Amino acid sequence: MxxxxxxxxxxxxxxxxxxxxxxxxxxxxxxxxxxxxxxxxxxxxxxxxxxxxxxxxxxxxxxxxxxxxxxxxxxxxxxxxxxxxxxxxxxxxxxxxxxxxxxxxxxxxxxxxxxxxxxxxxxxxxxxxxxxxxxxxxxxxxxxxxxxxxxxxxxxxxxxxxxxxxxxxxxxxxxxxxxxxxxxxxYEATTLADVTDPNIVHETMAKLDVTGIYLESEVEGLVRDYLANKGNNALTRWVTPARDRFRDRERTAVEHTDKIAMDELEMLRKDVGTFLRQYDFLSQIVDYQDLSLEKLSIYLRHLAPQITRQQLNHEIDLSAVDFDYIDQHAQATTSSKLEGGVALEPAKEAGTGAVRDPELVALDEVIAKINDLFSGDHPDSSVRSVVTHIRDRLEESETLQQQARHNTLAQFSASPDLNSEFVAAVLGAMESSDELSAQILNNPDLSHKLLGQLLPGVYQHLNATR
CATH class of the missing domain: 3.40.50.300 (P-loop containing nucleotide triphosphate hydrolases)
Incomplete structure (x- = not known):
């Protein structure tokens, strides 16, 4: 998947x-x-x-x-x-x-x-x-x-x-x-890096119109019922045909492994969101005097939730998934200073993005990547407890805090103090599990892998507490 x-x-x-x-x-x-x-x-x-x-x-x-x-x-x-x-x-x-x-x-x-x-x-x-x-x-x-x-x-x-x-x-x-x-x-002043072309709304509408996903009569019908304050059932019947067309095209593309068609549908989905954002923003500034834009905005606002991936794709079966341990960890209180002077980029035309090719992996692999460092029959809750304790001890080390603030990740990783702090943290985890802590201390390969997994996050946390 x-x-x-x-x-x-x-x-x-x-x-x-x-x-x-x-x-x-x-x-x-x-x-x-x-x-x-x-x-x-x-x-x-x-x-x-x-x-x-x-x-x-x-x-x-x-x-x-x-x-x-x-x-x-x-x-x-x-x-x-x-x-x-x-x-x-x-x-x-x-x-x-x-x-x-x-x-x-x-x-x-x-x-x-x-x-x-x-x-x-x-x-x-x-x-x-x-x-x-x-x-x-x-x-x-x-x-x-x-x-x-x-x-x-x-x-x-x-x-x-x-x-x-x-x-x-x-x-x-x-x-x-x-x-x-x-x-x-x-902050202080809001400036644009460039001027937004108000015509991009018309360009995006034209791009959507030629897809044939919706008909003008459906747009008109929904807007008429919307302005008459009719209920959800009345409005849903006008977007259902477009949803079904989108669904049929997607099903056909999947059956024939037609990547071009699948990418076009993905871009159509993105263009719907782009049009809504463009029109919501620009219509506050520009008086378009174009009823077709307002009508399409109302229609697409009801269609968009019907063609999301969550609505159209089969949900991933998580019925066999469970966790043994979850906890909330307080981070440092932050009072950041705003500087200002950052310019807003103007709105861009629709279709400038790219469709991402999915990276397919087994669901087991997604979960296993955080549980595969230890051998033996141990409850996940015990493993998480030990690893969390070690991570927290590393993040609380004043020595490591100072070094992380003044060194790159590569330099920080080579610090001789890192290993001694890691050993101290493992010893401190003995209360949670003697066996797992001993396994870490006695297995250099496991110790190296565990520290390697923890290090980027620890370094990022230590820098974030500045």
Missing amino acids: DKKAAVKSVMNWVKLHPTNISQKVQIIVEHFRSNVGPRLDGKAKAMVVTSSRKAAVRYKLAFDKYVTEHGYSDVAALVAFSGEVTDLDSAIEKATETSMNPGLKGRDLRDAFATDEYQVMLVANKFQTGFDQPLLVAMYVDKKLSGVAAVQTLSRLNRIAPSKDQTFVLDFANAAEDIVEAFEPY
């Missing part, structure tokens, strides 16, 4: 696993009660940014369970997501905001969150932009953010309120340097 798809599937499975989410909920609740809740005379609020609607629902279930079990009456959460969510693994079917928030009692989510009844808002692609709540003091992020999405999301914290002098971001998913990079173009 496609290695990238396999890794993504496994990681999504781990992210949504109840054990993982419950651990994060514990961190969030305890951090909020200790560091956030008492602020603003006890009125401070927080937002949790989740990666999907299903994740938001699972966060809500875990959050309510945790505060109930611990008898916490000072923190309660609302969950915000659009449409309906079915999660049979959680015994949830056709859940809505109303059913997941029984305390709303007909109120708007914004109004309910503004009261003293709720302190935390769990969101999935909602309220990340255009949401003004001055009492918002903390944000807990469990979703990859980049570019303007990172800026818009974290900027929900910027609203002022009396005695609000500090804000918090606790991030499970992003590196601090990536967030700084996202903010740089918008």
Whole structure:
């Protein structure tokens, strides 16, 4: 199977696993009660940014369970997501905001969150932009953010309120340097490296029109029902023919191993996203006075979710996958300085990207690459415990911190202190497993391989703590 798809599937499975989410909920609740809740005379609020609607629902279930079990009456959460969510693994079917928030009692989510009844808002692609709540003091992020999405999301914290002098971001998913990079173009002054040609929207539309995936009558029909505020069923019937055409072409291309046709379909999928981004941005600046652009934008916004890989491809079977051990590890607190002066690149025409050839590997290989260093019959939890202890000890070494900051990775790898610190870390892991630690100490090949696996990550961590 496609290695990238396999890794993504496994990681999504781990992210949504109840054990993982419950651990994060514990961190969030305890951090909020200790560091956030008492602020603003006890009125401070927080937002949790989740990666999907299903994740938001699972966060809500875990959050309510945790505060109930611990008898916490000072923190309660609302969950915000659009449409309906079915999660049979959680015994949830056709859940809505109303059913997941029984305390709303007909109120708007914004109004309910503004009261003293709720302190935390769990969101999935909602309220990340255009949401003004001055009492918002903390944000807990469990979703990859980049570019303007990172800026818009974290900027929900910027609203002022009396005695609000500090804000918090606790991030499970992003590196601090990536967030700084996202903010740089918008710090102090925002400049463009070049002028964006407004005609690229028409060029992208023309490119999409000739594919024959959708018909003009289907676009017109969906827009008519959309403006009439008809329900999802009425809108879905207009995009279903295009979805089926796309699906039929993809099936035929796969059956005939027609790589050219498969690449064309992949580019079509990308061009749909490109058009939506181009039009959303440029229509705020340019008055196109072209109804066909607006209509296509409305139509493609409903078609795009129907032709994603997740919708069209068979899901990878993860029914036999499980993990023995998972834990959350605190990283160093970062307060990075913005410099500004980074120019924004203009929008590019559609079709300038390339289609990636998948790297095919067995799913077992994806998982085995982190478990194949030890021999013998040992629970994975024991192996992970020992390796995690060794890694943490290396990352806590002040000697290695100093050397990592002033040397390249190659120079750092040759440090005589590295081996002595590694041996000390292995000895310290004896409490977790005498046998595994002894195996590392007595097997130079295993010791070399283990250190080689850990070294790049340790070096990166040590440099990130500067």
